[in-house]
Amino acid sequence: MTSNVRQAMFGEQPVKVTCAQCGDVTTRAQPVPGLLSYLLGGLLCAFGCICGCCLIPCMCCQSVQDVDHNCPKCMALLGRYKRI
Ligand SMILES: [Zn+2]
Numbered sequence: 001m002t003s004n005v006r007q008a009m010f011g012e013q014p015v016k017v018t019c020a021q022c023g024d025v026t027t028r029a030q031p032v033p034g035l036l037s038y039l040l041g042g043l044l045c046a047f048g049c050i051c052g053c054c055l056i057p058c059m060c061c062q063s064v065q066d067v068d069h070n071c072p073k074c075m076a077l078l079g080r081y082k083r084i
Helices: 035-051
Strands: 016-019 023-026 028-032 066-070 077-081
Touching: 016 077, 035 066
Parallel strands: none
Antiparallel strands: 016 023, 028 066, 066 077
């Protein structure tokens, strides 16, 4: 992983950061479909047609999702945790 320091501080859990407008806040972590979930979803859809199973990971599995970190007060996007 060669992510910069700014990105490395954001993970799956809420973190304490300083919002430009509100000061010290604990972010609201919200899973969002990321590139990885689309890749897995596409891959699984391709295999699903063959195998007959239709699991869609971008809908049911949060472990492949990116996580947006929003300020709980002003809802500004403070950071994003990307898996890839
Ligand atoms: Zn704020």
